[in-house]
Amino acid sequence: MIQDGPSIATGHEVIQAYLKTLDGSPGVYRMLNAASEVLYVGKARNLRNRVSNYSRITGHSARIQRMITETASMMFLTTRTETEALLLEQNLIKQLKPRYNVLLRDDKSFPYIVIPTDHPFPMIRKHRGKRSEKGHYFGPFASAGAVNRTLNQLQRVFLLRNCTDSMFSGRTRPCLQYQIKRCAGPCVDKISAGDYATLVADAKRFLEGKTTAVQANLAAEMASASDALEFERAAALRDRIKALTQVQSAQGINPRGVSEADVIALHLENGQACVQLFFIRANQSWGNRDFYPRIPAGAEESEILEAFITQFYDDKEPPPLLLLSHAVDNEDLVSQALAERAGRKVEVVVPQRGEKAELVENAARNARESLARKMSESATQNKLLAGLAEAFDLDAPPKRIEVYDNSHIQGTNAVGGMIVAGADGFLKSQYRKFNIKSAAGANSDDFGMMKEVLTRRFERLLKEDPERKSDAWPDLLLIDGGAGQVSAVAEIMAELGVEDIAMVGVAKGVDRDHGKEEFHRTGQRPFALRMNDPVLYFVQRLRDEAHRWAIGAHRAKRAKAVSATPLDDIPGVGAARKRALLAHFGSAKAVSRAAIPDLMAVGGISEPLAQKISDFFNAKN
Structure with a gap:
């Protein structure tokens, strides 16, 4: 109603x-x-x-x-x-996003480790996003770095492969990972399927926190090998035990009495808040992440924490236990809502003593220190924005700066990039990349590419927010280029009817050296800033970040083009069937020569689809 x-x-x-x-x-x-x-x-x-x-x-x-x-x-x-x-x-x-509510602004997905179950020699790898693949998932981890460290440790201890299925099927001799004792070499039959399955089971037990049992099994195997005079195998097992011991000693916070929980601590100071979240899984700390929710003036700890918890777990499965630094107003209601999402009981606790209280205190200390760093960085950032306004004769310090750059190699795989910065630093969730669709890319026309990017960007803004009520409209545009680019962009903005946004072109200047940049504005003479001016360094960082983002987008597009095959153009052949075909036949060329019965031997390829694949390649010949 x-x-x-x-x-x-x-x-x-x-x-x-x-x-x-x-x-x-x-x-x-x-x-x-x-x-x-x-x-x-x-x-x-x-x-x-x-x-x-x-x-x-x-x-x-x-x-x-x-x-x-x-x-x-x-x-x-x-x-x-x-x-x-x-x-x-x-x-x-x-x-x-109402003004008077607490709002969780950084709500990114978290990475997991997955061990697939659809391969006799499964790889172990990082996974982010929807769990569409069959396998065992472990996580979440606080960051990609935490996952990569754990994967590195697992490879040292359990020797599981990390190569793709297509690379695995195409190997004829062991790779470097086998030589440096990071892989058991299943691709060239250096280990049997049964022994590899044992390694996978040990890795799963480790990720479930059963490290003592894993270590005991390895020790027993080493003693057995030694008794049987299999000294080389015993030495290999010894090295694995040593690596496992190093992993355990480097884990950091390893609570004995808390097997699975999220530790959430809040620090509130001068109208700003930091929420520190630690992931405890399998009696191990799998990293932490800090959040800076937008809070209205006068909001209290209980309100902020309740809003954070309900928003954070809106699309994530909560663990059985949440350890909080402050009580929330509707603890029973929050617990019930989380339980409905998880399909099991979820306990919300503010511990007063013991190991759980120590975990919360550690998280609270991290929140306090993180907020202090954030406030210091914000003060510096505000000074730089004020200096930027003074240097470029702006009416006020810009709240949102958009920086544009293009990247291509002689017109191929042309991409435009946009980064965003403001009082909170780089706003990476609002970065955008634009695949150049016009002939400007093929012609290596930088002016044409910039015109396409800005036209698409501001036509969409005008369509979605013509009255400029949102904070998506920039106060300042920085363009990588000199007078020509600035003049071209000014014409584009005039055509769109958006002429009141300040715009500055950043040119390399004499000898194209850092520190000699020239700044161009419409209808004004170019000028430069002092070599040691902090505002100059700030603009350089903005320009370099836009360059990094555009180059990264270009490289990703180029890599995708390199890995493209004719199979991508066959209706009904998606990523999974493409992988299966390449793994079975070794190459797209071999697929093109295969008979229909051979194609049907591949999992997921029905007779009608095999006929479609055969017709596709025969039509091209």
């Missing part, structure tokens, strides 16, 4: 008018201003009682009082239970 009311005024009177239309149902409410912008999204066990609280003239904090004063209308959506209301509230907050 959605209701809209009159907006003849703002404040308590408007809210009071809704009371006669509400009952005691649970649900979600939205408070909107005169421009119909959502100010706040909240949940309620009893909508009438909650709205009645807002209708009172006194007894509110300064933040709530400001919000009430701005409220011109409200919207309501009833739910069956308060738990449903909590989940809906957090979905709406993430979608609408």
Whole structure:
């Protein structure tokens, strides 16, 4: 049920008018201003009682009082239970980003380790995203670095391969990984399927925290080999035990009494917050990540933590235990909502003593130190933005800077890149890359490529936000180039009707050296900054980051083109069937020569699809 009311005024009177239309149902409410912008999204066990609280003239904090004063209308959506209301509230907050709500801004996916089950000699590798592949998943890990370190350790101890299936099937002699004792060499029959399966089982036990059993088994095998006078095998097992011991000693925080939990600590200071999250899995610390949610003035620890937990686990499976630094207001409700998502009990605890309390204190210390660094970096960044405004004669320090660059090799695989920076530094979640579609790329026309990129960027902005209400509009454009590029970009912006955004071209200057950059603006003479000016270094970092991003996008596109095969153009042959065909036949050329019965011998290739593949290649001959 959605209701809209009159907006003849703002404040308590408007809210009071809704009371006669509400009952005691649970649900979600939205408070909107005169421009119909959502100010706040909240949940309620009893909508009438909650709205009645807002209708009172006194007894509110300064933040709530400001919000009430701005409220011109409200919207309501009833739910069956308060738990449903909590989940809906957090979905709406993430979608609408209201000004008076706590908002988790950094909500990236986390990497896992996967051991597939569809290969007799499975590889072990990093995985991010949807779990569409059959296999055993372990995680989450806080970062790609934490996964890579663990994979490196697993290769040293358990000798599992990390090559692709196609590379595995094409080997005729051992690779370097086998030579340096990082792989058992299953590709060239250096180990049997049964012995390799034992290694995989040991790796799984290690990732499940059963390291003592793994070490005991290795020790028993080493003693047995020694008794049998198989000294070379015994030495290899000794090296694996030594590597496992080094791994265990380097693990850092390894709680004995906590097998699986997330440790969440909050530090709040001067209106800014840092949430530190540690992942404990299999009695091991699998890394930590810090978050800096957007918080409204006057928000308290309990409100911030509740919002963080419900938003963070909106699309992630929670562990059985959450260890918190502060209590949340609706602990039972939060626990119930998480349990519904996980399909099992989830306990939310604020430990007071013992090992769990030490884990929380460690996370709180990290949150405190991370926020101090962040505040220091923000102060420096604000000074640089103010200096940039002074150097380029801007009306105010820019809140959003967009930097553009192109990358190609003689017109091939042309890509345009855009990076974004602001008071919080580089905003990597808002970086964009543009595959050049026009003839400008093939003709190595840098002006044409820049025109295509900016036209696509600002046509979309004008379509999605013509009134410029969002923060997606830049205050400053930095273009890699001199007077010619600036003049071309100015024409593009004039054609689009967007001429009020400051724009500066950054040219290499004399001898194309760092420190001798020239800056170009429309209708003005070029100028340079002092060699040791911090603003110059700041612009160099922005330009270099845009260059790095564009080159990375170009290389990725080029690598994809290199690995492309005719199989990509056959309808019905996706990535999995392409891998299966290449693994079976060794190359696309061999696939093109295969008979229909041979094609059908590959898993997933039916007779109609085999006929389609054969017809595709025969039509090309």
